[in-house]
Amino acid sequence: MKTRFIHLCLAATVATVALTPAAIAADLTGVGYLNQAQVGSLPTFAKANTQLAQAKAVLDRQFVAAMKGAKTDADRQRVALEFQQKFSDKQNELMGPVLERTQMAIAQVAAKNHLSIVVDKRIVVYGGENVTKAVVALLSSSQAITAPTATPPPSEIGFVDNNALDSLPTVKEADQKLSKYVQAQRKIYEQRFNAAKNNAERTAVAASYNKKVAAKQKQLLQPLVDKTRSATAAAAKKKGLLVVIDRADVVFGGVDITKDVQNALLK
Amino acid sequence: MSKMRFSNKRALVVAVMLTALMAGCARVDVNSAKIRGVGYVRVDQVIKHDPLYPQLTKLNDAIAAVKLQYAGSPPPSTAGIAAQTTQLAQELKVAGEQTSRILAQTRADYEQRERAAIAAALAAVGNTGAGDRAGQSMGATSAAQAQAIAKQATQGFVRYQQSVVREDRATIAKIAHQIQLKAARKYQARVMEDQQREAQLSYSLSKQDAPKVVAIKTRLSNLALDGATKKRLQGELKAIEQRERAAIDAMRNRHKASLTAYGKQLQARTNAQIAQQAQNIQRDSQSKVAMQRDAVLAKLRALGPAPLPQNLSPATKAKIETIHHQFTGEFEAQAQKIIANYDSTKADIDRQYAALTGANAGATGAAGQELAKLERRRVSLYRQMETQVRNDAQRVARRLGLRVVFQGVIAASGGYDLTNQVTKDIESLNK
Structure with missing residues (x-):
């Protein structure tokens, strides 16, 4: 009887410890998430997008006319750059104020909720704090949005700009090699595909093509991916970060370690 | 006494299970500084x-197949092919008309120059009415030229007729191939859809029965289980498996029957389509050949021979003959050049037409649509799987007491990686 009682006490203790770890979890600084699609569909964004589309249509017509007048490659390049700049200016003019106000609203909501990072909803599988409603409410109100006075606590979540890492010479070279390989294989497999007698053969050719390209991709890019991953993990460790995500998924806050990773990869 | 022993045994089992649970939890200390509640x-x-x-791999292969088939520029749409064909036909018509006009103009020019040369020759020998005679003489010139042009026109017509027949055969073969390919792809898509449904049924049945199966297996793993209970549980397990298999087999049989019917229907439709296309092409060709024949006949009628002059001296006749031969030769050489130019234009247009009705014939934008459809299915399937993974990860995260879980992480120097645990869950569902 006494033994049973001891067992029951032990079971209760173990169950409490095992089933409620969150109760004694170390204090992680807040992680928020935002449904960017929902924010993007607000009337202010829709209006700015419509205006931008109209401006682009006008610029496109002007661009075609200007290109007709361009006689040399240098002229064409100049015209292309000129119109790219014009479009970029228009984009900043129309979208800039809207984006700035949104960023301010997110910062204010994040500060109010003590969040050190706000990410895109898509990458949060579990937990976190949904700030979409608060941000939408703030943006929909007529009140002026000011920058928060209190800065958020430093985040344990870091981010890297994948586009910047993709422009490293080693990555570019591997990309070019892969692209050439894919082009060459495509020609070979197009012939095999056309020579195939029936659908089963054609499916087999397509599957073989996919496998071959995937294998080459793995051979060329996997070492770079592994190297980048370990350099990123090392940089994260140095800065006391737990995980590192892509810059494209970060809406606000976080710690940028792109430069650290770039430097490590260039060594 | 035996009741007491049984009670002790149960307490022991509970203790073992709890120890195991504690050991499991000790491996995952989500509160540690390295994890801090992040997964x-x-x-x-x-x-x-x-x-x-x-299924996803198959969809990837199907997408690659469409891309390999229509490599390079995307296939034109039905309207695009129709517009380009009309444009090419128009270009060919214009080239033909231009050639006829140039030929007629050249002929008139040579006639005039020959008439002037003959008039001068006749005037030199003191022959009056030189212009009339020259005009009559021109009749002879025209007759000879007409013969040469008629010969060329007839040869051109025969060449045209042969090229139309050749093009027809090639186009019909290519269109038939495209129609058959399209039908085969439709059939294959149906097969894939059926397979996907079967896999989904299998998956949902496993998922539905999973708690029951796990419970039975857990009970079966109990060493203290008596023979009869063990046998009963094994029977239950077998019954679940049989029920699942029967449901999948029933669906498979239904699919097989409907697939056979679909195959027959598709074959009949394909044959009818090929026959219809062949009929259309042949009808168009016959009309094209008839038009060309009419044009040649009209040209030949216009070149009809005129009577030869009667009252000329042999010397004048010989001189006129020389002038006539000279101009005939020059005109023929010029006409050859004009016709060669037309032939080259026609060959170029034919090539464009062949390219249009060749590699992309029958595609009629279907490839683009099919590609979009396959991509949509791929995205939908991926999302379905992604949702399943996210749901499983949420369950594991809740159980472990994590505070936040991310996907799309580039690298980690801390946090807890749920990948293996979620993979095991997914695999157990698969089993």
Whole structure:
């Protein structure tokens, strides 16, 4: 009887410890998430997008006319750059104020909720704090949005700009090699595909093509991916970060370690 | 006494289970400084173990197949092919008309120059009415030229007729191939859809029965189980498996029957389509050949021979003959050049037409639509699997007491990686 009682006490203790770890979890600084699609569909964004589309249509017509007048490659390049700049200016003019106000609203909501990072909803599988409603409410109100006075606590979540890492010479070279390989294989497999007698053969050719390209991709890019991953993990460790995500998924806050990773990869 | 022993045994089992649970939890201390309540899952890796993953691979292969088939520029739409064909036909018509006009103009020019040369020759020998005679003489010139042009026109017509027949055969063969290919792809798509449904049924049945199966297996793993209970539980397990298999087999048989009917229907439709297309092409060709024949006949009628002059001296006749031969030769050489120019234009247009009705014939934008459809299905399937992974990861995260879990993590120097645990869950569903 006494033994049973001891067992029951032990079971209760173990169950409490095992089933409620969150109760004694170390204090992680807040992680928020935002449904960017929902924010993007607000009337202010829709209006700015419509205006931008109209401006682009006008610029496109002007661009075609200007290109007709361009006689040399240098002229064409100049015209292309000129119109790219014009479009970029228009984009900043129309979208800039809207984006700035949104960023301010997110910062204010994040500060109010003590969040050190706000990410895109898509990458949060579990937990976190949904700030979409608060941000939408703030943006929909007529009140002026000011920058928060209190800065958020430093985040344990870091981010890297994948586009910047993709422009490293080693990555570019591997990309070019892969692209050439894919082009060459495509020609070979197009012939095999056309020579195939029936659908089963054609499916087999397509599957073989996919496998071959995937294998080459793995051979060329996997070492770079592994190297980048370990350099990123090392940089994260140095800065006391737990995980590192892509810059494209970060809406606000976080710690940028792109430069650290770039430097490590260039060594 | 035996009751007491049984009670002790139960307490022991509970203790063992709790120890195991505690050991499991000790491995995952989500409160540690290294994890701090943060988890992540590599969705792309887990998805490779999903029962629906083979379907995703098949879709990838199907997408590659469409891309390989229509490599380079995207296939034109039905309207695009029609517009380009009309444009090419128009270009050919214009080239033909231009050639006829140039030929007629050249002929008139040579006639005039020959008439002037003959008039001068006749005037030199003191022959009056030189212009009339020259005009009559021109009749002879025209007759000879007409013969040469008629010969060329007839040869051109025969060449045209042969090229139309050749083009017809090639186009019909290519269109038939395209129609058959389209039908085969439709059939294949149906097969894939059926397979996907079967896999989904299998998956949902396993998922539905999973708690029951796990419970039975847990009970079966109990060493203290008596023979009769063990046998009963094994029977239950077998019954579940049989029920699942029967449901899948029933669906498979239904699919097989409907697929056979669909295949027959598709074959009949394909044959009818090919016959219809062949009929259309032949009708168009016959009309094209008839038009060309009429044009040649009209040209020949216009070149009809005129009577030869009667009252000329042999010397004058000989001189006129020389002038006539000279101009005939020059005109023929010029006409050859004009016709060669037309032939080259026609060959160029024919090449464009062949390209249009060749590699992309029958595609009629279907490839683009099919590609979009396949991509949509791929995205939908991937999302379905991703949702499953996210749901599983949420369950594991809740159980472990994590505070936040990410996907799409590039690298980690801390946090807890849920990938293996979620993969095992997905695999157990698969089993």
